[in-house]
Amino acid sequence: MPTTKSLQDISFSILDLAPIVVGATAADALHNSLDLAQHAEQWGYRRYWVAEHHSMPGIASSATSVVIGYIAGGTSNIRVGSGGIMLPNHAPLVIAEQFGTLESLYPGRIDLGLGRAPGTDQTTARALRRGPDRNGEDFPELVAELYSFFHPQQAQPKRAVRAVPGEGLNIPIWLLGSSDFSARLAGEWGLPFGFASHFAPNFTLPALQLYRSHFQPSEHLQAPHAMVGVNVVAADTDEEAVRLATSMQQQFLSLLRGVPGQLKPPVEDIDDLCTDYERAALAERSRFTIVGSRDTVENGLRRFLEETAADEMIFSSQIYDHQARLRSYEILADIFNQR
Template sequence: MTNKKLQDIKYSVLDLAAVKEGGNAAESFQNSADLAQHVEQWGYTRYWMAEHHNMPAIASSATAVAISHVAHHTSTIKVGSGGIMLPNHAPLIIAEQFGTLETLFPGRIDLGLGRAPGTDQTTAYALRRHLDSNAENFPAMVDELRGYFNPELTTGIRRVRAFPGEGLDIPIWLLGSSGFSAQLAGRLGLPFSFASHFSPNNTLGALDLYRRNFEPSDTLDEPYAMVGVNVIAADTDEEAERLATSLYQQFLNIIRNTNKLLQPPVDNMDDIWMEHEKHALQQQLGASVIGGPEKVKKHLQSFLDDTQADEMIIASQIYDHEARLRSYEIVSEIVK
């Protein structure tokens, strides 16, 4: 296999619509629109938003609405979900929502699907009521959803149809942090996005499963793999390391279940985390790329060498909006 260079692949943005300490959701959405406008100019391919619930630090719970907001404020960049947690929803509702988005923004909408709840079990019950649609039903739910867009994929007569939705060509991606969705995406011939930004140890195994199980389809002739990566870039290594402490604190809050908003950077994480927590974060955030331009370039190329990805989708949990913009700008300069 010929090794790819950074200039050979595409780059995209994963926005968790972080609500920061001292801010609010309205500011978060303003920042999302502003970031999307900038990365559109810098040549990024797509801008994805994620579904999470019962998390005060993440504003994109109504993901389709947030996607519409970003699409309204941009003109060419693809906008989509990274992802919609399909077991939380009736597939018909997602078909109608994304059919509406595609109708409003033709050719610009992606539908990335995950099978995790994106929340705790109590909140999952509040979302699904009877919890009938669990992760084990995910393949059937994907089939049902695809059938609403393309009735030829279904057998028999479908009495329920999606309007808007039916007949629209909306790219469907499967997302995963393990091997389940990798195999399913390969079998269906769909593009696959792996969450290496929080599950780095499973990355290469899942990508191998996807590629080995891939069957050509009307969607793809060959596998197309995108990998998520945390990137905190700044003009110096030292400044990037400091900015990254907001990301560390966010994951620490998840471990501790403290539900804090995105925290400002600190000078010394040793004042905050315990040794076992530091080890846990290093396991979960091990693939993060943090540093000045030269260090980021070197580490991104190494990550690409390992994964041979077709695209990287970059998450940058940075407290200061201007510093976050600068991080994405640095990456765009590196990969030109």
């Protein structure tokens, strides 16, 4: 879908996995997240989202609503939200109350992005859900139940159980996905849609086409609004960016091998750590990963925008050194803020 948009025409945001790096703690990771959010606010980022993952030694955002409150409390204007809450892990009433509380504390700044995957392995999912295995097929019903807590006047019959805080609050709901399921649902319900291009690149274009072709205007949106995720590692030189990106690549290798761990320091040559199969898997995953200097990243983002016609981009930068991570996001902001 060709587009005439420029990078300066769209919003840019951050998806933070609150990485716990080797040699540091979850507390360090969360403090770094707040520091990044405060810088992002100054640099003009639209949103700062954190993601729900469980039983992951390298990710500190498992208590996602708590982290959102911490980030929102330390910032002033940037929107803060979930990218996302894995709704099948929770009772919709609990999420309505949590996000109703957040919206009451930080009015007009909270986003609720919802996913249907567990955000973890099946053993941990069973520990979270405390019930029979579910494959996400009831996700539409869970979203509808959650929505009814915010808008009880539209529930039929009138709901006896009430979300307080939550009831009557206008909290934007996004559907997030890495396949066609949520794309179709978001379109049919007239909701904004976020696609995880950063880890499901091959499904990106079909999902966006499906979302747009099935979109029905609603009280929330009159036209489709698609956000796409991009892995970006930016540095002052291409060579330094390539080196920094090996931390993210090592993290993917750990997941591929079934041994997730903390984010590791960069190495000089990632090929030294890969089998041929792993090297091919890294290459496939990197279709919508952009690594390089400012010019390299800007050119890559322009091509990505031309290919996707995105309304918004959200960036994930898994970088070991916090100062280098700040620099990467600063370079990105410079690209989008130029006039």
